[in-house]
Amino acid sequence: xxxxxxxxxxxxxxxxxxxxxxxxxxxxxxxxxxxxxxxxxxxxxxxxxxxxxxxxxxxxxxxxxxxxxxxxxxxxxxxxxxxxxxxxxxxxxxxxxxxxxxxxxxxxxxxxxxxxxxxxxxxxxxxxxxxxxxxxxxxxxxxxxxxxxxxxxxxxxxxxxxxxxxxxxxxxxxxxxxxxxxxxxxxxxxxxxxxxxxxxxxxxxxxxxxxxxxxxxxxxxxxxxxxxxxxxxxxxxxxxxxxxxxxxxxxxxxxxxxxxx
Amino acid sequence: xxxxxxxxxxxxxxxxxxxxxxxxxxxxxxxxxxxxxxxxxxxxxxxxxxxxxxxxxxxxxxxxxxxxxxxxxxxxxxxxxxxxxxxxxxxxxxxxxxxxxxxxxxxxxxxxxxxxxxxxxxxxxxxxxxxxxxxxxxxxxxxxxxxxxxxxxxxxxxxxxxxxxxxxxxxxxxxxxxxxxxxxxxxxxxxxxxxxxxxxxxxxxxxxxxxxxxxxxxxxxxxxxxxxxxxxxxxxxxxxxxxxxxxxxxxxxxxxxxxxxxxxxxxxxxxxxxxxxxxxxxxxxxxxxxxxxxxx
Numbered sequence: 185x186x187x188x189x190x191x192x193x194x195x196x197x198x199x200x201x202x203x204x205x206x207x208x209x210x211x212x213x214x215x216x217x218x219x220x221x222x223x224x225x226x227x228x229x230x231x232x233x234x235x236x237x238x239x240x241x242x243x244x245x246x247x248x249x250x251x252x253x254x255x256x257x258x259x260x261x262x263x264x265x266x267x268x269x270x271x272x273x274x275x276x277x278x279x280x281x282x283x284x285x286x287x288x289x290x291x292x293x294x295x296x297x298x299x300x301x302x303x304x305x306x307x308x309x310x311x312x313x314x315x316x317x318x319x320x321x322x323x324x325x326x327x328x329x330x331x332x333x334x335x336x337x338x339x340x341x342x343x344x345x346x347x348x349x350x351x352x353x354x355x356x357x358x359x360x361x362x363x364x365x366x367x368x369x370x371x372x373x374x375x376x377x378x379x380x381x382x383x384x385x386x387x388x389x390x391x392x393x394x395x396x397x398x399x400x401x402x403x404x405x406x407x408x409x410x411x412x413x414x415x416x417x418x419x420x421x422x423x424x425x426x427x428x429x430x431x432x433x434x435x436x437x438x439x440x441x442x443x444x445x
Numbered sequence: 446x447x448x449x450x451x452x453x454x455x456x457x458x459x460x461x462x463x464x465x466x467x468x469x470x471x472x473x474x475x476x477x478x479x480x481x482x483x484x485x486x487x488x489x490x491x492x493x494x495x496x497x498x499x500x501x502x503x504x505x506x507x508x509x510x511x512x513x514x515x516x517x518x519x520x521x522x523x524x525x526x527x528x529x530x531x532x533x534x535x536x537x538x539x540x541x542x543x544x545x546x547x548x549x550x551x552x553x554x555x556x557x558x559x560x561x562x563x564x565x566x567x568x569x570x571x572x573x574x575x576x577x578x579x580x581x582x583x584x585x586x587x588x589x590x591x592x593x594x595x596x597x598x599x600x601x602x603x604x605x606x607x608x609x610x611x612x613x614x615x616x617x618x619x620x621x622x623x624x625x626x627x628x629x630x631x632x633x634x635x636x637x638x639x640x641x642x643x644x645x646x647x648x649x650x651x652x653x654x655x656x657x658x659x660x661x662x663x664x665x666x667x668x669x670x671x672x673x674x675x676x677x678x679x680x681x682x683x684x685x686x687x688x689x690x691x692x693x694x695x696x697x698x699x700x701x702x703x704x705x706x707x708x709x710x711x712x713x714x715x716x717x718x719x720x721x722x723x724x725x726x727x728x729x730x731x732x733x734x735x736x737x738x739x740x741x
Contacts, residue, residue, distance in 0.1 A: 292683020
């Protein structure tokens, strides 16, 4: 039998393995030196200042925020509508909806990417921020859908029926009874959609055209020696803006809401 | 003075009672937009991709021939290069899946069956956060770690060993790192679902702990491992960012992405793109038979 202590040690090693790369990249962002040699000779904030004045990285940051907010909004509307329909109605093909919603993240990202690219080019739609948002929204729907449907399944229908029996119409019932119950699930889903969109790169590469999101900017600049320190700063920003929303979402909805599929 | 019929509240009431008697219309209003998006934008795109895989592009004349033909597929099947790349990619996916399963099992077991409630919740968050943390940044961090002057060589130097440097071994480590949380979480959930009574029954019937582990826990947790492997397998098959940062060998993702570059051939890329889809469909069918879908 593997003893408790052996398990404890293995667990610590795995957790360390998971976190070391993240710690390394954060340390390098504060590295005094331009060259990423280990150990860093000293710490400094100068690369954060430099990044704040770098047009390319600032534009990429703005584009990423815009794409994430756009994708989040669309996913929030479409994901919660689909979740309400599946949780509260019975109809032919109900099970297919869950499958359809999961498909965009179950298939390899490159397939979704080239499919959208082929369609946009066939349809003569110019690539840009709008096409990035369309691509991101497609695979973000699932996180909102999963959070809302889990909440709706746990909350009892009898409250809604009671509200209707007491004379409220269906709009009032939604606003005063259903919505307050799913509010935190909506918020958690929105935060996860934001995080998922903010760090996406595979679908983005094929739908971005000339637009650079932050992950794309990192991907295109990591090899340039003179950009390396700025890339490190951009990396830290990208990590924070994906991990903080996920942490908050996890607090709001519990861990099961934050698994991806 | 406004009449009762035109106040917003009464209009809302009339709309509500109109809808109340028509549940089909309610459903249509709810599902219309999401279905339109997923069917038209997404399934439509997949259909376009599938159709264009049967078109051919001529670089000489820069024209697309829309007469359906199997030329792209014939070229792929006959080419030894694409066969090697496909086998290499699938082999990498298998290797990464096995490695993540072996690494994930102890931590998932500790989380599910040993740790206190508080420690368990902390570990779930600790595993969950890096799963979402910017993916390209994690690959880039490994590039720095594996570099000549990087932390890995620094840590190994006292032992007189050199790190693997960039290459396929490094890619194996990076993929294992990237997809490990996707394997830990389903196994954790699967182990957590095993009732304590089953394990006690095995002990009561004379099973030693090693036997209980091998003959009770492992078979019950297996569907969860398969569920996790769907992620590790699919993610490895479609990836092209990690290979392009970490190794110089070609993987399916790189080749497809390369075909979409400036001198692109979208039709050929589409035909290549059907390889990971077909592999995944076969894999999903197998996973379903092994009961992985109930464990998701």
